[in-house]
Amino acid sequence: MTSFVLLSFLLISAFLFLYFRSKAISFIGSTSQKLHSRPEFHGGAALIFTIIPALFFYSFVSIAKDLFIRLAGYNESEAQMVASLYDVITLAVAVLIIVLGFLLFTKKQNIRFPARHIVEKAIMGVLFFASGIAVLTTIGIFLSVIFESLSFFSQYAFSDFLFGLQWSPQTALREDQVGSSGAFGAVPLFAGTALITVIALLVAVPVGLSAAIYLSDYATPKFRSIAKPILEVLAGIPTVVYGFFAALTIAPFIRNSSESLGFTASSESALAAGLVMGIMLIPFISSLSDDVINAVPQSLRDGSYGLGATKSETMKRVVLPAALPGIVSAVLLAVSRAIGETMIVVMAAGQSANLTINPLETVTTVTVQIVALLTGDIEFDTPKTLSAFALGLVLFIITLILNFIALRVVKKYREQYD
Amino acid sequence: MNMIVSDVAMGVEMADQVKIKVNDVDVFYGAKQALFGVELDIKANQVTSLIGPSGCGKSTFLKCLNRMNDTVDIARIQGLITLDGVNVYDSKIDVVELRARVGMVFQKPNPFPKSIYENIAYGARIHGLASTKADLDAIVASSLEKAGLFEEVKDRLHEPGTSLSGGQQQRLCIARAIAVSPEVILMDEPCSALDPIATAKVEELIDELKQNYTIVIVTHSMQQAARVSQYTAFFHLGTLVEYGETKKIFTSPTDKRTEDYITGRIG
Ligand SMILES: Nc1ncnc2c1ncn2[C@@H]1O[C@H](COP(=O)(O)OP(=O)(O)O)[C@@H](O)[C@H]1O
Ligand SMILES: [Mg+2]
Numbered sequence: 001m002t003s004f005v006l007l008s009f010l011l012i013s014a015f016l017f018l019y020f021r022s023k024a025i026s027f028i029g030s031t032s033q034k035l036h037s038r039p040e041f042h043g044g045a046a047l048i049f050t051i052i053p054a055l056f057f058y059s060f061v062s063i064a065k066d067l068f069i070r071l072a073g074y075n076e077s078e079a080q081m082v083a084s085l086y087d088v089i090t091l092a093v094a095v096l097i098i099v100l101g102f103l104l105f106t107k108k109q110n111i112r113f114p115a116r117h118i119v120e121k122a123i124m125g126v127l128f129f130a131s132g133i134a135v136l137t138t139i140g141i142f143l144s145v146i147f148e149s150l151s152f153f154s155q156y157a158f159s160d161f162l163f164g165l166q167w168s169p170q171t172a173l174r175e176d177q178v179g180s181s182g183a184f185g186a187v188p189l190f191a192g193t194a195l196i197t198v199i200a201l202l203v204a205v206p207v208g209l210s211a212a213i214y215l216s217d218y219a220t221p222k223f224r225s226i227a228k229p230i231l232e233v234l235a236g237i238p239t240v241v242y243g244f245f246a247a248l249t250i251a252p253f254i255r256n257s258s259e260s261l262g263f264t265a266s267s268e269s270a271l272a273a274g275l276v277m278g279i280m281l282i283p284f285i286s287s288l289s290d291d292v293i294n295a296v297p298q299s300l301r302d303g304s305y306g307l308g309a310t311k312s313e314t315m316k317r318v319v320l321p322a323a324l325p326g327i328v329s330a331v332l333l334a335v336s337r338a339i340g341e342t343m344i345v346v347m348a349a350g351q352s353a354n355l356t357i358n359p360l361e362t363v364t365t366v367t368v369q370i371v372a373l374l375t376g377d378i379e380f381d382t383p384k385t386l387s388a389f390a391l392g393l394v395l396f397i398i399t400l401i402l403n404f405i406a407l408r409v410v411k412k413y414r415e416q417y418d
Numbered sequence: 419m420n421m422i423v424s425d426v427a428m429g430v431e432m433a434d435q436v437k438i439k440v441n442d443v444d445v446f447y448g449a450k451q452a453l454f455g456v457e458l459d460i461k462a463n464q465v466t467s468l469i470g471p472s473g474c475g476k477s478t479f480l481k482c483l484n485r486m487n488d489t490v491d492i493a494r495i496q497g498l499i500t501l502d503g504v505n506v507y508d509s510k511i512d513v514v515e516l517r518a519r520v521g522m523v524f525q526k527p528n529p530f531p532k533s534i535y536e537n538i539a540y541g542a543r544i545h546g547l548a549s550t551k552a553d554l555d556a557i558v559a560s561s562l563e564k565a566g567l568f569e570e571v572k573d574r575l576h577e578p579g580t581s582l583s584g585g586q587q588q589r590l591c592i593a594r595a596i597a598v599s600p601e602v603i604l605m606d607e608p609c610s611a612l613d614p615i616a617t618a619k620v621e622e623l624i625d626e627l628k629q630n631y632t633i634v635i636v637t638h639s640m641q642q643a644a645r646v647s648q649y650t651a652f653f654h655l656g657t658l659v660e661y662g663e664t665k666k667i668f669t670s671p672t673d674k675r676t677e678d679y680i681t682g683r684i685g
Binding site: 220221297299300301302303304305306307308309310313317318321322 | 484486489491513514515516517518521522523524526528529530531532540541544545591594595598
């Protein structure tokens with residue numbers, strides 16, 4: 001039904017467009033006046049008067065159909081009938097809108113009709129609508145997270161959540177078990193996230209930045225043209241692949257080698273997850289940094305070489321400082337990716353919420369716990385489920401602060417260097 | 419009386435001294451030849467200007483003198499260039515030292531995104547010319563002084579170099595080159611991005627600088643060449659057409675192409 005309607009709308013559109021375009025053409029030469037807008041704009045404006053409002057009406061009303069029927073509280077057989085009646089009426093109104101639009105446009109159209117401006121306004125409207133969707137969905141998501149978080153905090157104290165050192169959301173089997181009511185102290189999760197992020201950055205920033213410096217200023221054009229696409233492919237590997245690389249190769253390797261050195265390491269460790277996450281971030285950092293380093297004007301390098309500076313002096317004292325704001329924002333983007341990464345951590349770092357800074361122990365992160373809380377048979381309204389939203393909220397706020405800092409840093413350097 | 423004579427004699431002697439000797443130099447960019455057998459002696463403590471239509475190889479020639487062409491992957495050079503009698507392209511020559519002796523000022527002012535002070539201190543730092551902060555301060559002050567910029571910027575040494583006007587930026591770049599005590603300063607159309615007043619200042623500065631430095635300047639303006647230089651070289655399509663005293667080149671050129679260029683018939 002709907003596809004049939006949409007198809008006919010399409011055909012009607014084509015007809016209306018051509019019809020009003022040719023009418024506009026027929027105006028030419030009838031008087032000495034000049035046609036205000038080109039004939040295509042007349043065709044386009046005709047659609048804005050007819051099909052587009054009809055389409056808006058049709059889609060919104062159709063979307064509201066189920067809701068309407070449910071709210072009206074019909075029984076099964078009545079609902080069937082009401083539904084088809086509803087469809088017919090909707091379609092009739094849509095057709096009526098088209099007819100009215102057609103008549104109105106026929107009345108308005110003349111040689112000086114400003115169809116071009118009407119099309120322009122409509123385009124602006126479409127663009128505004130699109131940006132509105134982007135903003136509204138963000139606000140909607142944010143509000144729903146806040147809302148659910150508040151309902152969590154009505155059951156569990158905010159300070160216990162934020163400063164509690166014990167995370168065990170599992171439902172208790174026996175009454176006397178530890179954490180029978182569930183303990184939602186988020187500190188171990190944030191500590192785990194921070195630990196893994198720091199390890200990842202310790203790997204990714206030096207290696208990625210050095211690779212970017214080599215690629216942009218030292219490598220031959222030929223090497224660059226081969227290496228850069230390879231790095232970009234690396235950036236596109238799904239993280240789950242990195243995850244089993246971490247779980248099956250790196251984690252056992254770390255356990256074995258640390259045991260041979262006399263440390264005890266668990267088979268899943270923060271170090272394994274952090275290392276692999278660092279490897280994942282290398283192409284990300286090097287690709288972004290390479291772009292910003294390349295964007296530093298050649299004239300600055302020439303100025304430095306002309307004074308007798310070597311390549312590395314030029315890089316260190318002129319190019320990198322000039323590229324620093326861009327590099328800082330690349331690193332902060334990498335931080336947000338590390339914080340949000342889930343797959344690698346699930347597979348390589350484990351699920352137990354230990355509060356530790358020993359990278360050889362198993363830890364867990366905020367995102368992993370959110371996944372754990374919201375998968376499987378879940379019940380809304382339990383603190384266990386709602387705590388996921390609280391975690392999400394805090395994560396969101398942390399990323400927001402990071403972005404804010406990044407913008408401030410960038411702005412400070414801009415002022416200094418421009 | 420005697421003293422004056424000896425002074426004049428010394429001036430003449432210095433004017434005759436050859437600083438850079440260029441012998442049969444060809445330059446190629448990939449397969450394309452940009453310079454053809456250029457022969458030229460650049461005199462010490464004089465201003466030599468290079469003129470000629472766009473694309474005739476003036477910048478290419480200039481960049482041979484401090485080996486800036488080394489930074490262009492596809493550039494290749496043949497022939498002999500000597501600085502004080504030493505082959506500049508000898509494998510034993512340290513390019514970094516060469517460029518400290520033969521400084522360069524570019525067409526577009528290109529101050530580093532650092533403070534005015536740090537712009538000047540840059541060269542001194544990388545070459546280790548100052549051992550104390552006071553030494554460095556002295557180098558910065560005297561370089562700015564020599565570039566005629568000190569009075570204008572002395573109260574704002576720690577503001578970014580990029581906050582200066584175009585003309586000031588170009589003089590900052592000259593001061594930056596002076597700070598490493600070069601013997602030769604190469605300037606590639608240093609005034610082409612400047613307004614007439616800033617241009618006049620830079621020209622005045624060039625005239626003063628020739629007492630202590632040998633200057634080679636590329637210029638598009640024949641008036642400028644006539645105003646600031648003692649010697650002029652005219653390039654056309656990669657060859658050096660004519661070279662001699664500026665006065666002579668502009669009043670009685672021997673080559674038809676030179677005459678056409680300075681009278682505005684080619685260019
Ligand atoms: N980096 C380069 N790569 C390839 N060709 C170049 C390069 N630089 C200059 N050329 C060529 O060499 C010739 C001389 O250029 P240039 O020395 O810049 O001329 P001028 O400074 O007199 O305008 C031109 O034909 C130019 O296209
Ligand atoms: Mg040039």
